[in-house]
Amino acid sequence: MSQPVRTKMVPAPSHGILPERDVNERPVLEARNLGIDFGGLHAVEDFNLIIGRTEIAGLIGPNGAGKTTVFNLLTKVYQPTMGTILINGKDTAGMDTAQASMMGIARTFQNIRLFSNMTVEDNVRIGLHNQFRYNMFSGILRLPGFWSSERRMHERSMDLLSIFDMQDMAGAIAGSLPYGAQRRLEIVRALATNPSLLLLDEPAAGMNPHETEELMDNIVRIRDRFHIAVMLIEHDMKLVMGICEGICVLNYGRIIAKGTPEEIQNNPTVIEAYLGRQKEG
Amino acid sequence: MTLFLSYLINGISLGSVYAIIALGYTMVYGIAKMLNFAHGDVIMVGAYVSFCAIQYLNLPPWVSVILAMILCTALGVIIEGLAYKPLRQAPSLAVLITAIGMSYLLQNSALLIWGANPKSFPSVVNIGNISLLDGRLLITGVTIVTILANIVIMVALTLFTGRTKMGKAMRAVSEDKGAAELMGINVNTTISVTFAIGSALAAVAGVLLCSAYPTLMPTTGSMPGIKAFTAAVFGGIGSIPGAMIGGILLGIIEILGKAYISTELGDAFVFAVLIIVLLFRPSGLFGKNVREKV
Amino acid sequence: MSKKTIDKLLTFGMVIAAFIVCQVMIANGAMSRSLRGQLIPICVYIVMAVSLNLTVGISGELSLGHAGFMSVGAFSGVVMAMWLKNGLGVSNTLICLSAALVTGGLFAGIAGVLIGIPVLRLRGDYLAIVTLAFGEIIRNVMNCIYISIEGSSLHFGFVNPKLPGKLLVNGPAGATGVAKMSTFVMGFVLVMITLLVVLNLIDSRSGRAIMAIRDSRIAAESVGLNVTKYKMMAFVTSAVLAGMAGALYGLNFSTITASKFKFDTSILVLVFVVLGGIGNIRGSIIAATLLTVLPELLRAFSDYRMLVYAIVLILVMLATNNPTLRTFFSGLKPGKKSSAAKEGKQ
Numbered sequence: 001m002s003q004p005v006r007t008k009m010v011p012a013p014s015h016g017i018l019p020e021r022d023v024n025e026r027p028v029l030e031a032r033n034l035g036i037d038f039g040g041l042h043a044v045e046d047f048n049l050i051i052g053r054t055e056i057a058g059l060i061g062p063n064g065a066g067k068t069t070v071f072n073l074l075t076k077v078y079q080p081t082m083g084t085i086l087i088n089g090k091d092t093a094g095m096d097t098a099q100a101s102m103m104g105i106a107r108t109f110q111n112i113r114l115f116s117n118m119t120v121e122d123n124v125r126i127g128l129h130n131q132f133r134y135n136m137f138s139g140i141l142r143l144p145g146f147w148s149s150e151r152r153m154h155e156r157s158m159d160l161l162s163i164f165d166m167q168d169m170a171g172a173i174a175g176s177l178p179y180g181a182q183r184r185l186e187i188v189r190a191l192a193t194n195p196s197l198l199l200l201d202e203p204a205a206g207m208n209p210h211e212t213e214e215l216m217d218n219i220v221r222i223r224d225r226f227h228i229a230v231m232l233i234e235h236d237m238k239l240v241m242g243i244c245e246g247i248c249v250l251n252y253g254r255i256i257a258k259g260t261p262e263e264i265q266n267n268p269t270v271i272e273a274y275l276g277r278q279k280e281g
Numbered sequence: 282m283t284l285f286l287s288y289l290i291n292g293i294s295l296g297s298v299y300a301i302i303a304l305g306y307t308m309v310y311g312i313a314k315m316l317n318f319a320h321g322d323v324i325m326v327g328a329y330v331s332f333c334a335i336q337y338l339n340l341p342p343w344v345s346v347i348l349a350m351i352l353c354t355a356l357g358v359i360i361e362g363l364a365y366k367p368l369r370q371a372p373s374l375a376v377l378i379t380a381i382g383m384s385y386l387l388q389n390s391a392l393l394i395w396g397a398n399p400k401s402f403p404s405v406v407n408i409g410n411i412s413l414l415d416g417r418l419l420i421t422g423v424t425i426v427t428i429l430a431n432i433v434i435m436v437a438l439t440l441f442t443g444r445t446k447m448g449k450a451m452r453a454v455s456e457d458k459g460a461a462e463l464m465g466i467n468v469n470t471t472i473s474v475t476f477a478i479g480s481a482l483a484a485v486a487g488v489l490l491c492s493a494y495p496t497l498m499p500t501t502g503s504m505p506g507i508k509a510f511t512a513a514v515f516g517g518i519g520s521i522p523g524a525m526i527g528g529i530l531l532g533i534i535e536i537l538g539k540a541y542i543s544t545e546l547g548d549a550f551v552f553a554v555l556i557i558v559l560l561f562r563p564s565g566l567f568g569k570n571v572r573e574k575v
Numbered sequence: 576m577s578k579k580t581i582d583k584l585l586t587f588g589m590v591i592a593a594f595i596v597c598q599v600m601i602a603n604g605a606m607s608r609s610l611r612g613q614l615i616p617i618c619v620y621i622v623m624a625v626s627l628n629l630t631v632g633i634s635g636e637l638s639l640g641h642a643g644f645m646s647v648g649a650f651s652g653v654v655m656a657m658w659l660k661n662g663l664g665v666s667n668t669l670i671c672l673s674a675a676l677v678t679g680g681l682f683a684g685i686a687g688v689l690i691g692i693p694v695l696r697l698r699g700d701y702l703a704i705v706t707l708a709f710g711e712i713i714r715n716v717m718n719c720i721y722i723s724i725e726g727s728s729l730h731f732g733f734v735n736p737k738l739p740g741k742l743l744v745n746g747p748a749g750a751t752g753v754a755k756m757s758t759f760v761m762g763f764v765l766v767m768i769t770l771l772v773v774l775n776l777i778d779s780r781s782g783r784a785i786m787a788i789r790d791s792r793i794a795a796e797s798v799g800l801n802v803t804k805y806k807m808m809a810f811v812t813s814a815v816l817a818g819m820a821g822a823l824y825g826l827n828f829s830t831i832t833a834s835k836f837k838f839d840t841s842i843l844v845l846v847f848v849v850l851g852g853i854g855n856i857r858g859s860i861i862a863a864t865l866l867t868v869l870p871e872l873l874r875a876f877s878d879y880r881m882l883v884y885a886i887v888l889i890l891v892m893l894a895t896n897n898p899t900l901r902t903f904f905s906g907l908k909p910g911k912k913s914s915a916a917k918e919g920k921q
Contacts, residue, residue, distance in 0.1 A: 075797055101799035109797075115790035117854075118783070126787045129780065130799045136808060139779030140772050146779065171578075193798050316700040364889055371896035373699045374637050378849060381639075381842060382888030389882035503838075507711075510704060543734060545747075549715040552708035559701055560693050 296532020321506015357480025652822025683818020
């Protein structure tokens with residue numbers, strides 16, 4: 001695998017489309033000239049994006065535009081063939097997915113990926129893995145470190161599950177939950193890693209309008225409570241236009257427009273490439 | 282030098298048998314995405330069938346080979362239908378354990394039917410030996426037939442997968458089962474045909490293997506089976522020329538390793554090749570890289 | 576008390592109760608000679624099955640070379656015990672046996688690390704076939720090792736060497752003249768240690784990480800788990816336990832050869848795991864016990880033993896993994912039967 005190009009970093013940029021309140025803070029994500037080739041095909045190229053500390057950002061585009069590929073690049077599931085990713089100002093070059101997670105980036109998946117044979121609470125505890133540490137031997141010999149960490153993990157898990165009122169499901173097997181609860185559990189698990197940027201891949205997929213409405217409230221509530229940034233891929237334009245402060249439109253692996261919901265809605269290129277044909281929202 | 286040449290020829294001969302077995306593995310793996318662990322034991326069944334036909338029914342050798350091919354084809358299709366087809370959607374762990382169970386089922390059935398005592402396999406080849414370099418280099422008839430059979434099978438299979446409708450269906454199924462089904466290809470039939478061809482080849486391999494190494498036991502097929510899988514991986518799983526080249530190279534490595542380094546460690550060399558290939562070039566010599574979808 | 580704790584106590588209780596019953600029966604002379612001879616092998620196979628279940632059921636990787644670790648443990652354990660006894664003149668059997676178990680575990684663990692580094696980079700079928708290959712390589716190599724004791728020093732040789740002193744390990748002929756030191760009590764202790772390690776590991780931070788990686792590798796990475804570290808932890812722990820079992824096994828016979836640890840042994844242990852339920856530790860214990868005792872009791876059945884095992888393997892897999900058959904079987908028996916293997920599709 002080829003090493004991504006390392007460039008000398010300059011301080012936080014002063015331009016961009018950050019929300020007013022985030023302008024004076026270091027952005028949570030700075031992606032510069034990001035790109036990846038799959039055997040000669042430029043799946044994503046020249047991807048430049050800045051996300052503010054508490055921004056809710058949307059990534060939209062027609063199917064196959066490369067949206068999930070962007071998520072996979074940001075979380076280092078794929079190593080970018082060019083460009084840089086800064087999370088909280090730190091370069092993630094050479095890091096793997098687990099290390100990127102420890103830098104403060106968390107995600108959900110388009111097709112749910114829970115630890116489906118394990119309980120709901122255990123799913124959350126795995127999210128807490130790097131915050132409550134004790135080694136294998138404390139675990140096997142049940143040393144005091146085990147008991148105190150496990151107790152605190154339990155309290156924290158219950159606290160996190162309470163975001164979606166899921167405490168009474170704690171003992172259920174994750175794979176047996178209804179679809180909507182599985183999607184919510186994935187978000188809780190991502191939050192458990194104590195991220196500063198939460199990536200949601202089609203969080204409203206398969207939800208009815210009422211559930212989507214609820215989800216919108218919850219995303220905003222999570223942002224306010226945890227003071228994190230959220231970036232979401234979504235096809236439901238009502239959700240995207242309703243809660244996103246900045247929107248980035250992707251087509252054929254390239255950004256074709258960036259701006260506020262109003263700007264995007266009135267952008268002729270976007271209308272031509274996307275909204276005009278699909279008539280959504 | 283002549284000694285080296287004769288080792289080399291032995292290696293190519295053994296490698297040709299591996300190649301024929303490897304074709305069965307590589308086709309099944311390419312299409313059904315499963316490691317058919319029982320493939321090696323189908324070889325053994327083929328050899329026993331041929332043995333019985335010659336020994337007890339006094340049939341001519343070529344008839345015994347055809348009989349073995351027919352019975353092994355049936356066996357392959359039955360195994361696939363009974364054990365593997367119900368697990369089409371199951372995780373690979375379950376399929377592999379089933380295949381291991383099938384391998385043991387065949388071995389132990391053979392043990393009950395034919396007993397544990399090794400049978401001395403009569404050669405089915407009645408072509409004379411060729412001696413070269415004033416008799417210092419001897420090429421046996423079996424070697425010639427094995428190498429020729431390998432070439433014929435290779436060419437036939439390449440034509441089959443490239444030119445015929447069923448062959449194209451096989452390639453389509455190995456690329457994308459779902460899409461192939463939408464194009465009107467019967468995936469189940471295609472997989473069954475693949476097993477049938479692989480098993481018929483296994484019968485040929487069994488007869489050739491036992492003609493060259495005439496001890497026939499219920500476990501005769503298992504080691505060559507595993508080595509042939511190694512050959513298939515070496516050449517790149519799913520690739521027909523890969524199976525051939527991989528098989529021949531592996532045969533040469535095994536014979537030369539045993540001759541020049543250590544007899545006891547001969548098998549260890551073969552497996553070391555497998556490990557090295559998987560680590561440094563997991564797609565094999567002719568394989569394609571497959572990216573995992575997230 | 577949580578359900579997990581009750582489950583764990585039940586497992587321990589079952590093993591302790593069985594041990595007490597056996598001890599009482601031995602004291603009263605109520606146990607047949609042949610069954611008494613099976614006690615140590617039963618303990619050995621329980622440890623083998625439970626440790627393999629850690630790899631197959633908990634970590635979700637099919638290992639076909641488990642007997643290889645047993646072999647490493649057996650030979651290194653036997654050499655250690657015999658060196659202590661004959662070379663250094665330690666007369667206390669318990670010390671020799673304990674040292675043998677520790678040595679066996681240590682060497683198998685080292686083998687586990689060396690094998691794990693390349694193997695755990697692979698996935699699925701490839702991983703399985705490479706563990707098989709390693710099992711065979713270990714057997715091949717063991718056939719070439721020669722060790723002798725001369726006074727208090729050990730001499731090692733590879734492929735037909737001339738060694739001074741008394742040969743202890745003689746290549747393909749294996750280790751001969753081994754003192755039978757293994758005891759049922761030690762077997763019981765080893766089973767308890769194994770259960771303590773495996774059950775507590777599963778119900779802890781590390782164990783959860785191992786199971787998370789099994790269920791979804793990509794999701795596990797995305798929450799910050801170091802996949803290699805935890806796969807290695809499961810694999811090496813499993814190898815260490817198998818090595819200890821091997822040492823106990825080796826010291827239960829006067830002769831031990833590498834051919835006792837061939838592929839068939841790995842498969843036998845796999846049968847225990849599959850029949851007991853993949854991921855189900857208590858199931859492994861019961862299956863290992865029953866399948867070790869039953870063939871002894873039913874002598875007439877011995878010709879068909881492996882055949883029946885093969886059929887059992889296939890049927891269990893079909894019954895637990897085919898949707899139609901699964902509903903059929905779950906209708907037959909009350910309560911749930913969870914199989915870790917049914918998920919984890921990646």
